[in-house]
């Protein structure tokens with residue numbers, strides 16, 4: 088994953104920096120191919136936050152203790168790109184609506200529906216999915232239960248997502264109709280996702296590079312948009328295979344537009360949605 092943060096950099100020993108970059112690459116998929124200033128800027132930000140003036144002392148915290156793990160995750164949090172918004176790439180949600188409609192209307196309808204936003208950032212993607220699914224389920228077969236999960240490597244993103252509170256400007260991209268049904272007013276002009284939607288959506292800290300050990304499975308729908316773009320090809324392929332394994336037969340996988348260039352998985356076929364990297368699981 089490429090990172091984009093830079094500021095006043097503390098001087099790091101080259102050997103130490105390389106070790107840290109190697110660790111970021113192995114554990115998170117972050118590869119910093121620009122300059123030392125990126126990671127140095129993040130380290131400076133952490134040092135400022137912790138009130139630590141000595142870079143040697145800060146770096147010494149990366150021993151094998153529990154505190155080291157917590158500090159490591161805080162640093163990773165700074166290095167990840169978390170830009171998102173409600174109904175980002177609107178066509179993907181039209182595709183989702185079409186898929187859910189046909190699932191409910193053709194053949195025996197499922198008794199429950201589950202979906203996953205992998206790399207969910209601050210939660211807008213999962214809540215957008217939930218709004219679409221709930222609107223369709225309520226209209227056609229209100230007895231069908233649904234639930235959604237969102238996962239991300241950033242603790243800060245997960246905790247914001249769980250709160251479900253957004254500034255008024257952040258909800259501008261929600262199509263007309265959805266906002267009235269699924270958002271309540273908060274003090275200060277902010278909006279909060281309705282309690283009903285929040286109780287049926289859950290957010291978890293999870294690293295996509297460790298997804299093979301995660302207890303997530305059996306989804307009807309998986310969105311993994313604007314995440315894979317940051318990984319190298321072999322890792323993209325591996326993650327896609329893992330996602331497909333966690334889809335039910337007939338399930339829908341939506342990747343970010345243009346993020347499917349390396350897709351070689353034989354268990355899915357591409358759906359003809361212009362501008363959407365949408366796949367249906369047909370085997371495996």
Ligand SMILES: C[S@@+](CC[C@H](N)C(=O)[O-])C[C@H]1O[C@@H](n2cnc3c(N)ncnc32)[C@H](O)[C@@H]1O
Nearest residue numbers: 167169170171206208239240241294295312313
């Ligand atoms: C650009 S955001 C995309 C958010 C959302 N999917 C969307 O399209 O609006 C990328 C997200 O992927 C998360 N991410 C990056 N590396 C990850 C990893 N190894 N495991 C899980 N999440 C990761 C980041 O923390 C960030 O929130």
